[in-house]
Amino acid sequence: MPPISRRSVLRAGLAAAGSALLLAGCRDGSTRDAFSTVGTLDFANPLRVPPLAPPHRAADGATVFELATAEGSTQFLPDKSTPTWGFNGSYLGPTLRAARGEKVRIAVVNRLPETTSVHWHGMHLPAAMDGGPHQPVAPGQTWTPEWTLDQPAATLWYHPHPHGATEQQVNRGLAGMFLVEDPDGSPAGLPRAYGRDDIPVIVQDRNFAEDGSFAAGPRALTGLTGNTVLVNGTWNPHLAVSTEAVRLRLLNASSARTYNFGFDDDRTFAVVASDGGLLASPVSARRVLLSPGERAEVVVRFAPGERAELRSFPQELGMTTALDNGAGGNDQLSVLQFRAAARLAPSAQLPAALSRLGAPDLAKIAASRSFVLNGRHINGRQMDHNRIDTVVGAGTTEIWTVSNTHNQPHNFHIHDVRFRILDVDGAAPPPELAGLKDTVFLPVRTTARLAVPFGRYADAATPYMYHCHLLWHEDEGMMGQFTVVPPGRAGGVPAAGTAHGH
Known part of the structure; x- marks a missing residue:
């Protein structure tokens, strides 16, 4: 790991200690005061x-x-x-x-x-x-x-x-x-030198105990929300920038926290991809919201010699202020500092078109299904390894309407597929969510309609999962199973001896 300066320890330690005190004020962590790490880091690492x-x-x-x-x-x-x-x-x-x-x-x-x-x-x-x-x-x-x-x-x-x-x-x-x-479909102009202008950004939040070990609590209604941010396993990080444009592959790998990413100077950046691949064209944005499991690719441009800070800003989770605070919805977090060199290698402008997405094909819909998220249940049931909840036809497309009727946020991840969001509460999705997705965020009392195409892999005995990707919710049983079978065939039951639990 990189060396860590004493000054950064003192400054960030004060912030972490203050956050820990706030968290300790509530026994279960479901409510607490919002906190901020802005101004507490020197990004020495x-x-x-x-x-x-x-x-x-x-x-x-x-x-x-x-x-x-x-x-x-x-x-x-x-x-x-x-x-x-x-x-x-x-x-x-x-x-x-x-x-x-x-x-x-x-x-x-x-x-x-x-x-x-x-x-x-x-x-x-x-x-x-x-x-x-x-x-x-x-x-x-x-x-x-x-x-x-x-x-x-x-x-x-x-x-x-x-x-x-x-x-x-x-x-x-x-x-x-x-x-x-995709060697045949990668547009010119996208940064692609891994580690130089194409950077993975794996964001996680953690709590640390006095002995340096990860602390398991306190836990909000959504799950663990930590007071310390790690990026690619680095605390207090900076990235040396050597090119005019940098592609950031943002991944929310936290177990419960939703991040509202943006920059300290409120600059615009281009969102070029969502979970499942490139958007049709770049989308100019100042914020990109990612719940656990979601990804976004953004391209940011820098001026020689400048410093800029990636942050997470407050967002609306749909609960009361106290419960939003407990889930981290009103926290302000410093994530990563960018340090541009005095001279930057030139970067091409992004192309006007990135991919040929087109509109979702709704001409032949094989079925429409509804999924209601409430408590730790989907459609009133919890995960059962020995039960197939849904059987779909290989090569078909279905409409899945997913509704969060609970008083806390959830999201919904479907294995194997890349769906399209048709609407959220009846309105068209924002352009950054109009591409290929595998996870959709659902604040309190939100409904999303999804066009879900299923591929060619058919296996009546081996299921895929759909579930809330807030990991505590998932572990507590907020998950279902579906099999893909040849159209018109019945589904089976999971093969004996393939499942396990803890």
Whole structure:
């Protein structure tokens, strides 16, 4: 980890201590005062950029990656070591990168003392390779999924998905990015030099105990909201900028906190992609809102010698002020400082068109379904490994209406698919949400209609998941299962012995 200055420790320590006192004022953390870390950091630490995982070519032409989960120790704060978990290291994991059309094979080795799984979030792939609760990897075992990448270029990610233990394992450090490239469809003008002008930005919030370990509480109604922000596993970070434009691949990898990203000087930036890939054209914005699991790609331009700060601003979660505060909705957080060099390499202007999205095809809708989120239930039921909740036809498109009728926010993630948001509470989605998505944010009493196309992978016995991606809610059972079958066929039940829980 990068060296940490004493001055930054004193300044940020005061802010963290003050935040901890505020949090301690309420026994369960569901209500507290809002807090701000703005002005408390000096951004002394160079931002860590996860390395690209080195692939090798198998005899059958597959691109092979290796990921090993293990316990470790990481220094985030000075003079204190934090017990952590990671892939191929002590915290987080390498960035996997492969191109559309490639066959990928990933050897996942579990060196942890408990069962885990690895889910490829946002990936279109066979259900048996999805890495959800039905693909457990026991201690000492190796799981080797393989599939051919068949989707547009996008910023995806991977993380554990063992039912009942997802939040705990992700919060210990198990997460990483998976970048899909499209060699035939990448527009000129987009920054693409990984680690130079194309930067992963994995944002997480954590609480630290006195001994430096991660603290598990307090917990808001939405889940854990921390008072310390880590970016790519770096606390108090800055990024040295050497080009006029920088592409930021923003990932909300927190378990419960929603971020409203923007810059301290309120500058505009271009949103170029959402969860599932490039938008039709760049969207000028000053804020981009991401709930847990969501991604956005933005391109920001800098002037020589300037400094700018990425922050998270307050947002409307739909609850009372006190409960919004408890969930972090009114916090103001310093995230990452950018330090532009005195001379910057020139960057091309973004193209006017990025992709050929077109409008969602609603000519042939196979079915319309409703999903009501309330409490820790979807349609009044909690997760049951032995029950298939929904059966859909391969190659069909359905309309899913998802309603949050609860008094707290949720979101909704669907495995395997990239849906289009048709409307939110009857209004067209804002342009930054008009592209391909796999997760939609639903503040209190919000309804979204989604056009959901299902792919060609059919498997009546192996389900995919849909669930709230606030990880505590997910672990408590706010999840359902669906299978994809040939059109007109009936669904089965999950294969015996494939599920596990904690």
